[in-house]
Amino acid sequence: MSEGKRRFKATIDGETYTIVGSKPEKHMRVVAETVDEQLTQLKEMTKGLDKEKRAILLAINAVSDQLAMRNELNEWKEKYKQLEQTKEN
Known part of the structure; x- marks a missing residue:
């Protein structure tokens, strides 16, 4: 295992996973609990779907949220940049 990497065991949907990453254990625990x-x-919402299809839906939701947050961050950066330019003038 490379330097700075940590191992964390988590139970997600009844299965045990070993998560390896550089984030603190508290962060990895929150991520695992959220997933x-x-x-x-x-x-509960999709009783007919198997685990794999639910995992794909979760990934789609996560990427959608990530893209929305990235767009919002870019909008805030642009507003900040405009404010900085206004302040300089």
Whole structure:
């Protein structure tokens, strides 16, 4: 394992996973708990789907949220840049 990487065991949707990453354990725990909660919600909402399809839906939701946040961040950066330019004039 490379330097700075940590191992963290998590139970997600009844399965045990070893997550390897450089983030603190608290961060990895929150991520694992969030994924588990969201999979549980999807299981309740989509009773006919198997685990793989629920995981794909979760990934789609996560990427959609990530793209929306990236767009919002870019908008804020642009507003900040405009404010800085106004301040200089």
